[in-house]
Amino acid sequence: MFIVNMVKSLLGNLGIWKKNAKILFLGLDNAGKTTLLRRLKDDRMVQHEPTLHPHAEELVLGNVRFKAFDLGGHPIVRKTWKNYFPTVDGIIYLVDSTDQNRLKESRYELEQILNTAELAQVPIVIFGNKIDKPGAMPEEELRQALGINAKQQINKKNIKEIDGRPVDVFMCSVANKVGYAEGFKWLSQLLN
Numbered sequence: 001m002f003i004v005n006m007v008k009s010l011l012g013n014l015g016i017w018k019k020n021a022k023i024l025f026l027g028l029d030n031a032g033k034t035t036l037l038r039r040l041k042d043d044r045m046v047q048h049e050p051t052l053h054p055h056a057e058e059l060v061l062g063n064v065r066f067k068a069f070d071l072g073g074h075p076i077v078r079k080t081w082k083n084y085f086p087t088v089d090g091i092i093y094l095v096d097s098t099d100q101n102r103l104k105e106s107r108y109e110l111e112q113i114l115n116t117a118e119l120a121q122v123p124i125v126i127f128g129n130k131i132d133k134p135g136a137m138p139e140e141e142l143r144q145a146l147g148i149n150a151k152q153q154i155n156k157k158n159i160k161e162i163d164g165r166p167v168d169v170f171m172c173s174v175a176n177k178v179g180y181a182e183g184f185k186w187l188s189q190l191l192n
């Protein structure tokens with residue numbers, strides 16, 4: 001089946017057979033992190049059920065470890081996920097593209113990540129999620145709202161960067177399984 005193949009190749013692209021990778025899912029609560037973890041889990045290679053805590057969860061698929069944290073309103077949570085930095089290989093930052101009211105808060109949290117020295121080399125995939133819902137912002141608008149267009153440059157390999165760190169936006173619907181494979185593909189080419 002196409003979906004199964006897609007998920008498999010998606011994990012293949014993450015280098016699951018070859019290496020240990022640690023991927024952080026960050027974003028405000030309600031952005032879609034848990035839903036995305038469950039999507040990744042819908043695969044035969046699953047080894048562990050996600051461990052659930054109020055604001056953090058973990059999923060291990062093969063050698064890839066995914067950790068998700070809810071951000072926003074709780075500086076203590078920021079401290080917790082910062083402890084995870086030394087070995088993080090990539091960040092998936094989820095934004096609810098339909099929630100205009102919380103875009104400022106989401107931008108603030110994203111800026112905290114962008115301004116963290118320990119993360120200077122870590123690629124960041126921004127998912128503009130829930131494009132299936134009416135009222136979803138177009139990509140260009142979301143980029144502006146998050147303030148990343150202005151700062152972005154393109155390197156020799158045609159990869160967008162902010163201050164030398166690969167960052168790009170992918171619009172998606174985790175619910176409808178649309179758009180996020182491209183983001184994982186982009187990230188996987190940056191993992192080695």
Ligand SMILES: Nc1nc2c(ncn2[C@@H]2O[C@H](COP(=O)(O)OP(=O)(O)O)[C@@H](O)[C@H]2O)c(=O)[nH]1
Nearest residue numbers: 029030031032033034035130133173174175176
């Ligand atoms: N319409 C729509 N709803 C979504 C999508 N992704 C997640 N949701 C819903 O948004 C809510 C929050 O998702 P959740 O994964 O729990 O967010 P988290 O707090 O970041 O873990 C849930 O009701 C999900 O079903 C999507 O792509 N489209």
Ligand SMILES: [Mg+2]
Nearest residue numbers: 030033034035
């Ligand atoms: Mg969650």
